[in-house]
Amino acid sequence: MDVDSQPTVEETILVGDDLMMGPPSTVTPQEIASHVLEGVDLCDVILRNLFLCLQINVIEPFCQDELALYWQCAEKRDKELRQRLQDSERKLGLSMPLGQAKERAGQLESEVTSLER
Numbered sequence: 001m002d003v004d005s006q007p008t009v010e011e012t013i014l015v016g017d018d019l020m021m022g023p024p025s026t027v028t029p030q031e032i033a034s035h036v037l038e039g040v041d042l043c044d045v046i047l048r049n050l051f052l053c054l055q056i057n058v059i060e061p062f063c064q065d066e067l068a069l070y071w072q073c074a075e076k077r078d079k080e081l082r083q084r085l086q087d088s089e090r091k092l093g094l095s096m097p098l099g100q101a102k103e104r105a106g107q108l109e110s111e112v113t114s115l116e117r
Contacts, residue, residue, distance in 0.1 A: 043073035
């Protein structure tokens with residue numbers, strides 16, 4: 001295999017807009033917020049470091065490590081929160097009377113529709 005046919009590795013530079021891509025963070029209802037958020041890394045330390053880096057360096061290319069760390073932490077956090085939220089909603093639905101559970105399901109569906117817009 002000659003040198004020209006080897007794949008090249010390109011450096012990816014993340015910018016602030018990259019943080020806005022992907023699924024939105026989970027919206028947690030107040031009734032179950034304390035249970036769902038308990039013990040979850042909210043990435044606030046990493047976010048502070050990112051903002052500090054941006055403040056010091058003024059431009060984003062110097063903060064690629066901080067951007068990547070925040071991106072990874074946010075993905076992990078959102079995945080964990082979505083799972084916990086689904087589990088809590090399921091438990092809450094099982095303990096509610098059928099009428100209230102149907103009403104809550106309708107309310108959540110309308111919230112999802114409005115968030116998707």
